[in-house]
Amino acid sequence: MRVLCCEDDFETWRGQARGLLAEGLPPHAVVWEDENRPQLFAAEEPAPYHGGGAVTRVPGELIEQLRSAAQYRMPGRWNLLYRILWRVTRGEREAMLAGDCDGSELHRRIRSVSREAHHLHAFVRFQPVTDAADLDYVAWYEPAHDILAGASLHFAERLGRQRWLIATPRDAVWYDGAHLEYRRPCPPAWQARAQASSGGEDRLWETYYASIFNPARLNRQAMQGHMPMRFWKGLTEGKLIPVLLSQARAGSQKDGQAQGVKGKSGKTIRPARES
Amino acid sequence: MELIDKLTILADAAKYDASCASSGAPKRSSRGKDGIGATNGMGICHSYTPDGRCVSLLKILLTNFCLYDCQYCVNRRSSDVPRARFSPEEVIKLTLDFYQRNYVSGLFLSSGIIQSPDYTMEQLIRVAKVLREEHQFRGYIHLKTIPEADPALIEEAGRYADRLSVNIELPSPASLIQLAPEKRLASITGAMGTIDSASNESRADKRAPRFAPGGQSTQMIVGADASDDSRILHTAEALYGDYRLRRVYYSAFSPIPNSPASVPFQAPPLLREHRLYQADFLLRSYGFKANELLGATGNLPLDIDPKLAWALGNRAEFPVDLNRAEPAMIARVPGIGIRTAQRIVSLRRLKRIRFEDLLRMRCVIDKARPFVVTSDYRPRQDTLESTRLRSQLSDQPAQMALWA
Numbered sequence: 001m002r003v004l005c006c007e008d009d010f011e012t013w014r015g016q017a018r019g020l021l022a023e024g025l026p027p028h029a030v031v032w033e034d035e036n037r038p039q040l041f042a043a044e045e046p047a048p049y050h051g052g053g054a055v056t057r058v059p060g061e062l063i064e065q066l067r068s069a070a071q072y073r074m075p076g077r078w079n080l081l082y083r084i085l086w087r088v089t090r091g092e093r094e095a096m097l098a099g100d101c102d103g104s105e106l107h108r109r110i111r112s113v114s115r116e117a118h119h120l121h122a123f124v125r126f127q128p129v130t131d132a133a134d135l136d137y138v139a140w141y142e143p144a145h146d147i148l149a150g151a152s153l154h155f156a157e158r159l160g161r162q163r164w165l166i167a168t169p170r171d172a173v174w175y176d177g178a179h180l181e182y183r184r185p186c187p188p189a190w191q192a193r194a195q196a197s198s199g200g201e202d203r204l205w206e207t208y209y210a211s212i213f214n215p216a217r218l219n220r221q222a223m224q225g226h227m228p229m230r231f232w233k234g235l236t237e238g239k240l241i242p243v244l245l246s247q248a249r250a251g252s253q254k255d256g257q258a259q260g261v262k263g264k265s266g267k268t269i270r271p272a273r274e275s
Numbered sequence: 276m277e278l279i280d281k282l283t284i285l286a287d288a289a290k291y292d293a294s295c296a297s298s299g300a301p302k303r304s305s306r307g308k309d310g311i312g313a314t315n316g317m318g319i320c321h322s323y324t325p326d327g328r329c330v331s332l333l334k335i336l337l338t339n340f341c342l343y344d345c346q347y348c349v350n351r352r353s354s355d356v357p358r359a360r361f362s363p364e365e366v367i368k369l370t371l372d373f374y375q376r377n378y379v380s381g382l383f384l385s386s387g388i389i390q391s392p393d394y395t396m397e398q399l400i401r402v403a404k405v406l407r408e409e410h411q412f413r414g415y416i417h418l419k420t421i422p423e424a425d426p427a428l429i430e431e432a433g434r435y436a437d438r439l440s441v442n443i444e445l446p447s448p449a450s451l452i453q454l455a456p457e458k459r460l461a462s463i464t465g466a467m468g469t470i471d472s473a474s475n476e477s478r479a480d481k482r483a484p485r486f487a488p489g490g491q492s493t494q495m496i497v498g499a500d501a502s503d504d505s506r507i508l509h510t511a512e513a514l515y516g517d518y519r520l521r522r523v524y525y526s527a528f529s530p531i532p533n534s535p536a537s538v539p540f541q542a543p544p545l546l547r548e549h550r551l552y553q554a555d556f557l558l559r560s561y562g563f564k565a566n567e568l569l570g571a572t573g574n575l576p577l578d579i580d581p582k583l584a585w586a587l588g589n590r591a592e593f594p595v596d597l598n599r600a601e602p603a604m605i606a607r608v609p610g611i612g613i614r615t616a617q618r619i620v621s622l623r624r625l626k627r628i629r630f631e632d633l634l635r636m637r638c639v640i641d642k643a644r645p646f647v648v649t650s651d652y653r654p655r656q657d658t659l660e661s662t663r664l665r666s667q668l669s670d671q672p673a674q675m676a677l678w679a
Contacts (some may be wrong), residue, residue, distance in 0.1 A: 126376045197455045217529065
């Protein structure tokens with residue numbers, strides 16, 4: 001049994017996998033560990049491989065799929081990727097397809113990773129930086145998969161020449177208005193700046209969120225399906241959600257008006273005179 | 276009045292418009308440029324409110340003062356609601372601030388009718404124009420169009436907005452006369468026609484300025500009048516055909532404070548709205564016709580989705596052999612969506628489709644089971660009567676909420 005470690009880095013893994021393919025080492029004879037540590041069965045000799053068949057070229061599409069699935073965080077994530085690579089190079093192209101048993105797991109991971117990138121684009125909350133000359137916005141974010149490096153240029157498209165920092169427990173990106181700097185692990189100073197900003201208040205946004213909600217249409221299940229609870233603590237509006245839910249349950253369901261509007265005095269308008 | 280009070284009132288007043296989509300815009304980026312804002316065609320939901328609705332745009336009214344007296348509308352002139360009015364500068368500042376903090380991907384601006392339709396339209400256009408020209412804002416802008424406004428103003432609005440919308444409001448002309456006395460079907464469809472032909476001209480001539488590249492949408496209120504689902508879907512189908520609308524939104528009538536006697540006190544079940552959206556999706560993406568889903572009158576069933584209802588009414592078309600059938604027919608099988616149909620077609624080029632392949636491909640297997648044939652499977656329920664199949668497949672009724 002060959003034991004490898006790629007430090008959860010795709011290019012490192014790719015180099016290792018290329019070497020193994022050239023050697024003809026089958027997937028059951030190799031294991032990637034998440035950290036370098038001795039393996040129980042490492043001393044065992046792999047079963048000799050007698051498979052024939054010419055090794056074909058790796059389709060470019062597969063590399064992109066593997067790169068994307070590699071961002072899926074789970075113990076032993078690299079083993080499936082090698083098995084699929086092995087099968088495809090031996091002519092079993094269906095290993096890449098959703099109908100195959102390895103392929104369906106591959107596509108499940110790709111889908112989760114792409115959803116998590118979308119979550120980053122949706123749920124990052126930038127706080128304006130007022131006390132520093134080198135930064136305009138800062139955010140603390142806790143993604144479930146390793147999507148930060150691949151998905152954060154999106155914010156350069158949104159924010160033009162503004163300078164921003166997104167820090168996570170694992171890594172960070174700093175955009176200086178022209179270039180993106182990726183760091184893993186996240187420098188402690190960056191982490192401190194980002195964490196100091198999180199949990200901030202914004203009365204205007206909280207007001208908007210509470211007012212645009214229609215309590216007559218309360219649907220907690222739909223909300224949580226799209227925005228699971230793990231995101232709430234990172235959102236400026238997160239702390240309002242339980243409050244709005246309970247107010248709606250307690251009676252404002254009868255009509256859709258926001259609590260903030262109910263207290264104010266109303267005004268009807270005279271019809272315009274015919275001219 | 277403080278900005279925060281205006282926001283409280285004018286967001287509350289805007290919530291009855293269902294649309295919050297930021298999709299359909301061309302790709303724009305501010306990377307390395309002055310100004311801010313990007314669009315990528317897909318749209319982003321930045322948050323969800325506890326009603327399960329997406330928050331994608333800052334959706335507000337410029338003002339909820341209104342000269343009209345539409346009975347279903349909380350802002351009608353006879354309604355006793357607090358009134359407020361934003362200045363264009365306030366809307367611009369809010370949009371830019373919310374955008375930079377990543378709360379929203381743009382602005383959806385609508386307004387009550389003040390002074391005149393032209394005046395109101397000019398105010399809306401001014402906000403969009405300043406955002407685009409002075410702030411170089413490249414985010415999404417959706418402008419509500421006032422149907423009675425001068426067509427020249429509608430054309431101007433389309434140069435700044437990604438999407439325009441004119442609300443059809445009610446599914447039948449008679450209901451419109453009864454409930455929205457100042458509105459005319461002719462001016463609503465006239466405005467839709469103006470938008471459609473301006474967008475045609477802009478597409479035909481590459482040098483012409485872009486016109487509302489995200490197309491137009493509309494909204495129909497469900498349950499404020501007696502129109503049935505057949506009327507609603509046929510109206511939607513006609514609008515899709517005549518004005519190439521991107522979307523028709525269905526908004527279940529939501530009880531409003533100080534509701535007049537001319538509209539119901541009770542909201543229609545939200546499930547009805549949901550079934551209409553499902554049926555609408557079948558019209559837009561699956562090639563169904565309204566006539567296939569419903570006859571000349573009648574409502575969609577609430578206990579089963581419209582695709583299953585169609586399949587149960589057309590058992591002669593089933594079971595479908597997934598190894599042979601046309602892709603369009605596979606997509607008509609209950610429990611199998613368009614994406615899965617495409618996956619089945621690419622997989623069957625390599626091998627015969629077996630039942631276990633369906634399990635892996637995210638089909639709703641219980642719904643699909645009676646209607647498909649694979650190389651190793653034929654449905655036992657094939658000969659089961661549709662009524663019995665329906666009771667097996669219907670969505671379980673949820674227990675009523677104690678305080679609903």
